[in-house]
Amino acid sequence: MKSPEKFVYVFGSNRSEGAAAMKNLLGGKGANLAEMCRLGITVPSGFTISTEACTAFTEQGRDAVFELIQGEVLAGVKFLETEMGKSFGDASDPLLLSVRSGARASMPGMMDTILNLGLNDEAVLGLARKTNDARFAWDSYRRFVQMYGDVVMGLKPVSKEDHDPFEVIIDMVKAQKGVKLDTDLDADDLKELVQRFKSLIRARIGRDFPTDPWEQLWGAVWAVFESWNNERACVYRELNDIPASWGTAVNVQVMVFGNLGDSSATGVAFSRDAGTGEDLFNGEFLVNAQGEDVVAGIRTPQQVSLVGSQRWAELALVSEEERQLHYPSLQELMPDIYQQLLHAETTLENHFRDMQDIEFTIQQGKLWMLQTRNGKRTGSAMVRIAMEMLQQGMIDEKTALQRVVPDRLNELLHPIFDPGARKAAVILARGLPASPGAATGQIVFHADEAETWAKAGKDVILVRQETSPEDLRGMSVARGILTARGGMTSHAAVVARGMGKCCVSGAGAVHVDLKARTMSIGEAVYHEGDWISLDGSAGEVYAGQIATKDAELSGDFGKLMALTDKYKRMDIRANADTPDEAMVARNFGATGIGLCRTEHMFFEGARILAVREMILADNEAGRRKALAKLLPMQRGDFEGLFREMHDLPVTIRLLDPPLHEFLPHDEANQRTMAAEMGVSLGKIRMRVEELHEFNPMMGHRGCRLGISYPEITEMQARAVFEAALNVRAAGIHVKTEIMVPLVGTVREFNAQADVIRRTAATVFAERGETLDYLLGSMIETPRGALMADSIARQAEFFSFGTNDLTQMTLGFSRDDAGKFLPEYLKRGIYEHDPFRSIDQKGVGVLVQMAVEKGRSVRPDLEVGVCGEHGGDPVSVAFFDQAGLDYVSCSPYRVPIARLAAAQAAIAS
Structure with a gap:
C-alpha cells in the first residue's frame, strides 16, 4: 500500500481540515464533526485518524502504522493542548480525551466509546481539586477504568449467563452501603470501585491497568482499528454488504462532561421521528450523566421535547403530575438550552437535507454538539421523510427516490x-x-x-x-x-x-x-x-x-411508487403461479407475469395422481390418457392468470423439473401411492430407480423432457391457447408468451417450437379463430448464452433464468453451496453470495453477451430476467445497464424492484 501524505486531520473552534465530502477518508463521524465546525456549531476540538490508517493497520500491522502516524498524532494532541490551554498528562490539570470509532457507514458492533482517557491515580486528584468535586472526579475515573477494561483490555463475562463483572462489583458495593442507585454512591465508594476494578483487571487479564496517558491513548487507537474486524462488526458488514476494505477512522476529542451536577446532561436527539418519519424533533437525555448512559439501557432517560415527553407519559401510563415530577422534558427543564439545540438540529437538517441523529452534552449550562449523522430509520419512516422533504422543497424527485433503500420497503409490505x-x-x-x-x-x-x-x-x-x-x-x-x-x-x-x-x-x-x-x-x-x-x-x-x-400501504408509499414509474426504464413483472399471487403482484404495480412455473400447478390435490399416472405409464397412449386429466386443470389455471392480468403479458414456462420430483422416495409414501393408484409397490420402486439421476440439476429436465415426451408439451400448449381464447371471448385482452426452458442449442428450441406451433394451429382450426402469441427461450445454460444469436433467429424473446445460469456457470449447486459459500464470503473469495446478487464478472458477462448477440440478429428482441436476482436491487441496477427490458421477481418484491429500477435509471 502506498502511504498517503496525511493521516491525521484536526478540527476545532478556528480550524477544520476536514469536511462532509471527505466521508470515505474520515468516516461519517469525523467528516461531520469537521463540517459542524465549518458551520460554526460548538463542537469539542479534536482530530481524526483516517480510514487509510486502519487499512494500513490491517495490511501492515501495528508497528508499521505506529511509524506512519506517530508524528501526526503527537501534532494532533499538541493542537488540542493549544485549544484548551492544558497539557496531556498533566496531573494537576489533566487534559482528558474521548476516543470513538467512525466508519463511513454507521457500524453498530465496533469499539464502544472510551471517555475520560488520561486519568490515573494522580490525575484524578488534580481533577477533583480543579472542579472542587471529588465525587465527580472519582466517578469519571471509575467510568474510564470500567470502559477501558472492557473494550480495550477485553475483560468480559465468563459465560453468556454471567453478568458484567464490573456491574457485579458495583452491585456488591451498593448492597454494602444499603443503596439502590449508582448516584447514591459517594466519592469514597467510587474510589473503592476503582481499586476493585483494577484488581479485577490484574487478576483476570494478567497485567495492570495502564497509568501512562500516552499508553492509554495508543491502546484505544489500536482497539478501534482491531474492532473493524471483530466478530460483531464482521456480522454487521455481512448483513449490510459493507466491504471489509473500507476500514474505520478514529476520532479523538477533548472531554466535555455531562455529569458535573444538575446543570449538566447528555443526550441523543433526532430531527424527525425515526420510527414514523413524523416531522417532530425528539430524543432522550439524562441529567448528570455521561453519553453511554443514555444508550446503554441502564437508566430510563427523559424526553428532549415536551410533546415527546407527553407521548412517553401516555405510553408509560403515568399521570401528568408524575411526568412533570420524575420525567420533565429538556424543553421544560432547560428551556434556553433546548432552543439552542433546536436551532442546531434545524441548521444541520437544512444543511445535510436529511433527517439527523445528533449527540450532545450540556456541561454546566453550555451546549456542546458531539456528533451528527444521517439517522437510521424504519422503512415507513424512510418513505415518509423522503416524500415530505420533497413536498417541503428540501430535495428534488430524484433525490427522494435515492433516499429510500429498496430492500427497506419490505417492512411496509408484510x-x-x-x-x-x-x-x-x-x-x-x-x-x-x-x-x-x-x-x-x-x-x-x-x-x-x-x-x-x-x-x-x-x-x-x-x-x-x-x-x-x-x-x-x-x-x-x-x-x-x-x-x-x-x-x-x-x-x-x-x-x-x-x-x-x-x-x-x-x-x-x-x-x-x-x-x-x-x-x-x-x-x-x-x-x-x-x-x-x-x-x-x-x-x-x-x-x-x-x-x-395484509399491511395497509400509506399514501406516501403510493406517491413514491408513482415517482418510480416516472423515472424507471425497465418494466417490472412478477413470478406468479396462481391468480392470488397475480393479484398481489398487480396491486403492487407489476406490469405482467414474467414467469409462471407450470410444475407448481401439478402438486395440488388430485393433480399429483394424474401426474404420477403419466409417469408410471408404459407407453405414449398411457401418458396421453393421464395428460387428458390434467388438461382441464391446467386450462383453468391459465384462465385465472389471464383474467387477473387482463391487458398485461403472461409468460408461461413449460414443465421444467425432472420427473422424479413428483414421486415419493421413502417407502411409507410409496406404499400410500401404490394403494391410491392401485399399482404394486414394486412398480413404483422400479420407476423411482429408473428416474434416479446423479446430478438432476443437469439431467433429464426442461426442454429435454418435452423432446422425450412431446405429448407433455402438446398438452400444456393446448391448455394455454384454449385458456387464452376462452378469456378473450369474455372481452379480456390477452397477451400470451410461452417459454421453453433450459435451451442450449437452437435445435432443442426448434423441436419444442414445432410442437407448440402445430398445437396452436390445431386449436385455432378447432375454434375458428386465431391468437397472437410470442414464443421464446429461457437462457439458463452457458451454451445458451454463447449461442444466443443462433437461438434468437427462431425465438421471439429471451428470459434469463439466472438461478440455473449461476449454478452452471460457477459449478455451484444452490442446494449444497451453503456448506462452503459462507467461508468463501468470509475470506473474500467472493464479495457477495452469487445466488443473491448476480455475479457480474462471470454470469453477468454471459448475460451481456447473450443480449448483444441476440439483438444482433433480432434488434427488437424482448429480453428479461426471471431468476431470484430480479428482486435484488444491486442485480436490478446491473440488468438496467445491460439493456434488459424487464425483470421479474416474487410479488412482494415488485415495489422493491420498481424503486431499484428507478434508481438505476437515475444513476445511469
Missing part, C-alpha cells in the same frame, strides 16, 4: 396484527415503541440460541434485559426484540430500526432471569419456548400468538 385478533389478546406489559411492526414468536433469551432456533424453522422473539453488540446475529434472525430496559435510543432500538425488526424496549414490568431462562411479569412466569407477540408500533407485549392481516 402483514400486521389483525385488529380483531389483537383486541381479544391479553396485554402483558407495555414498553416504548422502539421499532414498528408486528411479531409473534417463541421466547428465546440468548442470541446464539435464537440463531439455532431460527435455523430450525422456528419463529423467535429475542428477550433480553438489554441488548449489546454481541447479540447482533441473534437479533438479525429474530422476528422481534423485547428488552426490559432502555429507551428509544438504546442499542436494541437503534439496531432494530436499522434492521427493520419489530422492537419493544424499556418494558419495565418485565424481569429477565437468564440462568433460570424465564421472563416474569408480576406473578406470571414465562419460560423459554412460550409464545408471545409484540406490537412495535404501540409498544405492547401480548400473550400467545396473534393473527395477522
Whole structure:
C-alpha cells in the first residue's frame, strides 16, 4: 500500500481540515464533526485518524502504522493542548480525551466509546481539586477504568449467563452501603470501585491497568482499528454488504462532561421521528450523566421535547403530575438550552437535507454538539421523510427516490396484527415503541440460541434485559426484540430500526432471569419456548400468538411508487403461479407475469395422481390418457392468470423439473401411492430407480423432457391457447408468451417450437379463430448464452433464468453451496453470495453477451430476467445497464424492484 501524505486531520473552534465530502477518508463521524465546525456549531476540538490508517493497520500491522502516524498524532494532541490551554498528562490539570470509532457507514458492533482517557491515580486528584468535586472526579475515573477494561483490555463475562463483572462489583458495593442507585454512591465508594476494578483487571487479564496517558491513548487507537474486524462488526458488514476494505477512522476529542451536577446532561436527539418519519424533533437525555448512559439501557432517560415527553407519559401510563415530577422534558427543564439545540438540529437538517441523529452534552449550562449523522430509520419512516422533504422543497424527485433503500420497503409490505385478533389478546406489559411492526414468536433469551432456533424453522422473539453488540446475529434472525430496559435510543432500538425488526424496549414490568431462562411479569412466569407477540408500533407485549392481516400501504408509499414509474426504464413483472399471487403482484404495480412455473400447478390435490399416472405409464397412449386429466386443470389455471392480468403479458414456462420430483422416495409414501393408484409397490420402486439421476440439476429436465415426451408439451400448449381464447371471448385482452426452458442449442428450441406451433394451429382450426402469441427461450445454460444469436433467429424473446445460469456457470449447486459459500464470503473469495446478487464478472458477462448477440440478429428482441436476482436491487441496477427490458421477481418484491429500477435509471 502506498502511504498517503496525511493521516491525521484536526478540527476545532478556528480550524477544520476536514469536511462532509471527505466521508470515505474520515468516516461519517469525523467528516461531520469537521463540517459542524465549518458551520460554526460548538463542537469539542479534536482530530481524526483516517480510514487509510486502519487499512494500513490491517495490511501492515501495528508497528508499521505506529511509524506512519506517530508524528501526526503527537501534532494532533499538541493542537488540542493549544485549544484548551492544558497539557496531556498533566496531573494537576489533566487534559482528558474521548476516543470513538467512525466508519463511513454507521457500524453498530465496533469499539464502544472510551471517555475520560488520561486519568490515573494522580490525575484524578488534580481533577477533583480543579472542579472542587471529588465525587465527580472519582466517578469519571471509575467510568474510564470500567470502559477501558472492557473494550480495550477485553475483560468480559465468563459465560453468556454471567453478568458484567464490573456491574457485579458495583452491585456488591451498593448492597454494602444499603443503596439502590449508582448516584447514591459517594466519592469514597467510587474510589473503592476503582481499586476493585483494577484488581479485577490484574487478576483476570494478567497485567495492570495502564497509568501512562500516552499508553492509554495508543491502546484505544489500536482497539478501534482491531474492532473493524471483530466478530460483531464482521456480522454487521455481512448483513449490510459493507466491504471489509473500507476500514474505520478514529476520532479523538477533548472531554466535555455531562455529569458535573444538575446543570449538566447528555443526550441523543433526532430531527424527525425515526420510527414514523413524523416531522417532530425528539430524543432522550439524562441529567448528570455521561453519553453511554443514555444508550446503554441502564437508566430510563427523559424526553428532549415536551410533546415527546407527553407521548412517553401516555405510553408509560403515568399521570401528568408524575411526568412533570420524575420525567420533565429538556424543553421544560432547560428551556434556553433546548432552543439552542433546536436551532442546531434545524441548521444541520437544512444543511445535510436529511433527517439527523445528533449527540450532545450540556456541561454546566453550555451546549456542546458531539456528533451528527444521517439517522437510521424504519422503512415507513424512510418513505415518509423522503416524500415530505420533497413536498417541503428540501430535495428534488430524484433525490427522494435515492433516499429510500429498496430492500427497506419490505417492512411496509408484510402483514400486521389483525385488529380483531389483537383486541381479544391479553396485554402483558407495555414498553416504548422502539421499532414498528408486528411479531409473534417463541421466547428465546440468548442470541446464539435464537440463531439455532431460527435455523430450525422456528419463529423467535429475542428477550433480553438489554441488548449489546454481541447479540447482533441473534437479533438479525429474530422476528422481534423485547428488552426490559432502555429507551428509544438504546442499542436494541437503534439496531432494530436499522434492521427493520419489530422492537419493544424499556418494558419495565418485565424481569429477565437468564440462568433460570424465564421472563416474569408480576406473578406470571414465562419460560423459554412460550409464545408471545409484540406490537412495535404501540409498544405492547401480548400473550400467545396473534393473527395477522395484509399491511395497509400509506399514501406516501403510493406517491413514491408513482415517482418510480416516472423515472424507471425497465418494466417490472412478477413470478406468479396462481391468480392470488397475480393479484398481489398487480396491486403492487407489476406490469405482467414474467414467469409462471407450470410444475407448481401439478402438486395440488388430485393433480399429483394424474401426474404420477403419466409417469408410471408404459407407453405414449398411457401418458396421453393421464395428460387428458390434467388438461382441464391446467386450462383453468391459465384462465385465472389471464383474467387477473387482463391487458398485461403472461409468460408461461413449460414443465421444467425432472420427473422424479413428483414421486415419493421413502417407502411409507410409496406404499400410500401404490394403494391410491392401485399399482404394486414394486412398480413404483422400479420407476423411482429408473428416474434416479446423479446430478438432476443437469439431467433429464426442461426442454429435454418435452423432446422425450412431446405429448407433455402438446398438452400444456393446448391448455394455454384454449385458456387464452376462452378469456378473450369474455372481452379480456390477452397477451400470451410461452417459454421453453433450459435451451442450449437452437435445435432443442426448434423441436419444442414445432410442437407448440402445430398445437396452436390445431386449436385455432378447432375454434375458428386465431391468437397472437410470442414464443421464446429461457437462457439458463452457458451454451445458451454463447449461442444466443443462433437461438434468437427462431425465438421471439429471451428470459434469463439466472438461478440455473449461476449454478452452471460457477459449478455451484444452490442446494449444497451453503456448506462452503459462507467461508468463501468470509475470506473474500467472493464479495457477495452469487445466488443473491448476480455475479457480474462471470454470469453477468454471459448475460451481456447473450443480449448483444441476440439483438444482433433480432434488434427488437424482448429480453428479461426471471431468476431470484430480479428482486435484488444491486442485480436490478446491473440488468438496467445491460439493456434488459424487464425483470421479474416474487410479488412482494415488485415495489422493491420498481424503486431499484428507478434508481438505476437515475444513476445511469
